[in-house]
Amino acid sequence: MKVNEIISVEQQFNLPADRIWNAIxxxxxxxxxxxxxxxxxxPEVGFKTEFKVNSQDRIFTHLWKITEVEPFVKIVYNWKYDTYPGDSFVHFELFKKEHSTILKxxxxxxxxxxxNVPEFKSESCREGWNYFIKKNLKNYLENKEY
Incomplete structure (x- = not known):
């Protein structure tokens, strides 16, 4: 992924914004x-965390720093990796729509x-977000008892 590249994924949930907010x-x-x-x-501005993810023979140490929080509306992470160059921001935004909520x-x-790292290709990033949001999060929220 290169400078100024933007990848966006949206999913509509038949749930109130607070349920989506809690899940994210x-x-x-x-x-x-x-x-x-x-x-x-x-979900606090300035909070930092790191964790490792293994992919084949590579280890990706995720470095996250929360840069913006508007409860039940938006949270923004600075997202980079310990041993790889590159830097990005990921925005999770909630939009109320009648009796549902859209997560963008x-x-x-x-x-x-x-x-030269397959996980950093645009297609991989797009597929990853589709997997997390449109599959995992959707299944998680639809099967959770409230």
Whole structure:
């Protein structure tokens, strides 16, 4: 992924915004659909966390820093990796629509990621967000008892 590249994914849920917000900001819920090995997470500006994800023979140490929080509306992470160049911001935004909520996730690259690493290709990023939001999160929320 290169500088100024933007990847965006949207999913509509027949749930109130607070349910979606909890799923994207509560570590216990995030572990169910996002990354099971997140060690800590708080939806607070300045909060930092890191965790490792293995992919074939590569280790990706995710470095997240929360840069913006508007409860039940938006949370923004600075998202980069420990041993790879590249930098991005990921926006999770909630929009109320009648009796449902739309979650829009947008990844904006501010420093290019390596071209020779398959996980950093645009298609891989798009597929990853579709997997997390349109499959995992959707299944998680639709099958959760409230």
């Amino acid at each position: 900001t509560n570590i216990n819920e995030m572990k169910q659909w996002f990354f099971s090995n997140i060690e800590s997470f708080k 996730v947008t990844s904006k690259v501010i420093e290019s990621f390596p071209k």
